Amino acid sequence: MKYLRVIIKNIGRNKRRTTLTILSVSVSVFLLATMQAVMSAFGGVSQLTGGEYRVVVRRNTSVADWMPEAYRQKIEQVPGVVEAYPSNWFGGIYKEDKPQYSFAQFYVDTKALFDVQFELQMSSEEKAAFQQERTAAIAGKALADKFQWKVGDVIDLKGAIYPVDLRLTLRGIYTGPQETTFYFHREYVEEALGRPGRVGQFRVKLDSPGSAARVMEEIDNLFKNSAYPTKTETEAAFAASFISMLGNVKALIGGIGLIVVFTITLIGANTMAMSARERVTEVAVMKALGFRPMMILILMLSEAVLIALFGGVLAAVAAKVIYQFVGLGNFLAIFLQNFKISASTIAIALGASALIGLVSGGIPAWNAARISIVDGLRRVA
Amino acid sequence: MAETLIKLDRVTKHYRRDAIDIPVLDKIDLEISQGEFLAMMGPSGSGKTTLLNLIAGIDKPNSGKILVDGKDIAQLNEQQLSKWRARHVGFIFQLYNLIPVLSAFENVELPLLLTNLSKKKRRDHVMTALAVVGLEERENHYPRQLSGGQEQRVAIARAIVTDPSLLVADEPTGDLDAKSAEEILDLLKRLNEEFHKTIIMVTHDPRAAAHAHAVIHLEKGLLSRSGGVYEVPAGHH
Numbered sequence: 001m002k003y004l005r006v007i008i009k010n011i012g013r014n015k016r017r018t019t020l021t022i023l024s025v026s027v028s029v030f031l032l033a034t035m036q037a038v039m040s041a042f043g044g045v046s047q048l049t050g051g052e053y054r055v056v057v058r059r060n061t062s063v064a065d066w067m068p069e070a071y072r073q074k075i076e077q078v079p080g081v082v083e084a085y086p087s088n089w090f091g092g093i094y095k096e097d098k099p100q101y102s103f104a105q106f107y108v109d110t111k112a113l114f115d116v117q118f119e120l121q122m123s124s125e126e127k128a129a130f131q132q133e134r135t136a137a138i139a140g141k142a143l144a145d146k147f148q149w150k151v152g153d154v155i156d157l158k159g160a161i162y163p164v165d166l167r168l169t170l171r172g173i174y175t176g177p178q179e180t181t182f183y184f185h186r187e188y189v190e191e192a193l194g195r196p197g198r199v200g201q202f203r204v205k206l207d208s209p210g211s212a213a214r215v216m217e218e219i220d221n222l223f224k225n226s227a228y229p230t231k232t233e234t235e236a237a238f239a240a241s242f243i244s245m246l247g248n249v250k251a252l253i254g255g256i257g258l259i260v261v262f263t264i265t266l267i268g269a270n271t272m273a274m275s276a277r278e279r280v281t282e283v284a285v286m287k288a289l290g291f292r293p294m295m296i297l298i299l300m301l302s303e304a305v306l307i308a309l310f311g312g313v314l315a316a317v318a319a320k321v322i323y324q325f326v327g328l329g330n331f332l333a334i335f336l337q338n339f340k341i342s343a344s345t346i347a348i349a350l351g352a353s354a355l356i357g358l359v360s361g362g363i364p365a366w367n368a369a370r371i372s373i374v375d376g377l378r379r380v381a
Numbered sequence: 382m383a384e385t386l387i388k389l390d391r392v393t394k395h396y397r398r399d400a401i402d403i404p405v406l407d408k409i410d411l412e413i414s415q416g417e418f419l420a421m422m423g424p425s426g427s428g429k430t431t432l433l434n435l436i437a438g439i440d441k442p443n444s445g446k447i448l449v450d451g452k453d454i455a456q457l458n459e460q461q462l463s464k465w466r467a468r469h470v471g472f473i474f475q476l477y478n479l480i481p482v483l484s485a486f487e488n489v490e491l492p493l494l495l496t497n498l499s500k501k502k503r504r505d506h507v508m509t510a511l512a513v514v515g516l517e518e519r520e521n522h523y524p525r526q527l528s529g530g531q532e533q534r535v536a537i538a539r540a541i542v543t544d545p546s547l548l549v550a551d552e553p554t555g556d557l558d559a560k561s562a563e564e565i566l567d568l569l570k571r572l573n574e575e576f577h578k579t580i581i582m583v584t585h586d587p588r589a590a591a592h593a594h595a596v597i598h599l600e601k602g603l604l605s606r607s608g609g610v611y612e613v614p615a616g617h618h
Binding site (some may be wrong): 002003005006009010012013281282285286287288289290291292293295373374377 | 434440472483487491500
């Protein structure tokens with residue numbers, strides 16, 4: 001602790017340079033935190049929602065392509081399958097075609113919904129009201145809170161993908177691990193569209209998580225030689241492929257994040273090298289006073305790590321504020337229902353910051369520790 | 382007669398630059414008594430600073446012994462030398478070499494951070510050292526807020542704060558005006574007389590050298606001494 005003042009004062013030596021370095025690190029770590037949160041959201045789907053008991057059947061070409069409704073019966077005959085229900089992305093416009101009004105909308109078989117998505121919690125009265133009324137809909141609590149919906153509200157969705165506008169009545173608000181989805185009756189939309197019988201995905205409930213691999217293979221084998229071959233995958237993998245409709249966002253964010261972090265590490269190393277070069281004489285004086293090379297190394301590395309950690313903290317705070325409090329998180333949550341800046345994401349961001357500091361400060365600190373006192377003092381004389 | 386604090390026995394030092402061997406010191410023998418104030422003079426490149434660096438333990442000879450208080454510091458490794466310097470040597474440089482981002486107090490405290498002293502004791506030591514150089518009122522001033530003479534006095538406070546037996550000063554007045562230089566030399570003399578510090582001072586200035594008990598001249602790596610063997614003033618031991 002007695003060295004902390006010396007470290008802090010050295011960090012403040014060139015305020016502009018330190019501030020810019022902190023900002024550079026924070027931008028890169030912010031991207032890294034975003035990437036990490038996206039990764040966690042992909043991986044977290046099955047863990048958080050009981051999704052290990054479910055697989056998703058979709059077309060092997062794209063999640064945007066469709067399958068015949070008749071597949072449901074064949075899927076339900078596969079050993080290990082308890083139940084399956086058809087689900088389609090509606091993608092209607094609520095109020096205005098703006099990101100803040102976007103949310104996940106699925107028209108589904110409302111009878112099977114609660115059996116397969118068993119984690120959705122709602123009162124039996126609300127459940128019954130939803131299932132009995134063709135124009136009824138339910139929303140997750142987070143979604144209802146965002147738009148200040150209450151049971152009985154009428155919600156209009158203008159068709160963007162399908163040529164039909166819907167007027168729906170909110171009959172229930174569910175709670176659960178994913179509270180940002182809006183469900184309504186498949187029957188209502190099918191009728192309005194003239195019963196095309198097309199299904200975007202089948203959500204399949206398994207008898208046990210251990211059956212997943214076999215069931216996925218058997219379902220895909222079942223339709224391999226049909227006009228509409230399928231691709232069956234876990235919920236987590238499905239969420240990832242759904243995201244790929246937007247382009248490979250995961251790879252894009254991940255790639256940019258890693259490149260920026262790498263670049264910032266190099267810039268940080270250059271900054272630390274500049275700082276160390278300016279202080280050759282001071283380091284020589286400190287060594288003459290009795291500071292050992294290891295102590296010099298520790299002091300200079302501490303500076304680099306502390307600067308990077310300041311950047312990391314700034315990034316974590318920014319990510320928390322931007323994604324959760326400002327509301328951008330809700331927009332992302334349409335596609336990544338478990339997207340959040342969690343404690344583990346913050347820990348990873350801070351760890352990455354510390355690593356940036358260690359790597360960028362390592363060589364300059366090592367060189368400073370090895371400065372010859374005589375050579376260092378001669379630079380002045 | 383005073384005890385010998387420093388004894389150099391056939392000390393040789395040469396540097397290699399681009400495969401060329403440059404001799405600096407050639408089989409130097411020298412004895413410096415405890416409590417002596419010694420000036421080292423000589424033309425540029427004569428090896429004054431090299432000799433000072435060897436005695437202070439920041440450089441190593443190619444051959445020979447450097448006995449300080451009976452210990453051959455030429456045989457110590459880097460770690461041992463760091464520890465030895467922290468305990469026994471105070472450094473005073475021509476350009477003061479204070480850390481610009483630290484206040485006068487913090488600069489003087491720097492060597493004490495290597496000790497196990499409590500914060501309060503460190504403060505007591507620092508304030509005592511600053512009082513000796515007459516700058517206790519300037520503890521919160523940064524080097525840029527001080528004059529050259531004041532900066533050098535802070536540097537002297539830093540050199541004495543650990544109460545070392547030996548002070549090495551490389552051109553301590555070389556960057557000062559005449560008045561400030563005289564103040565610094567008076568201060569060094571006081572440290573020698575009142576606090577019994579052994580002082581070795583490299584200087585080009587004969588007026589500065591006149592403050593010392595003896596002067597050694599270095600030329601072409603060889604040494605000659607003028608001034609008698611140092612006698613300990615009454616009451617020093």
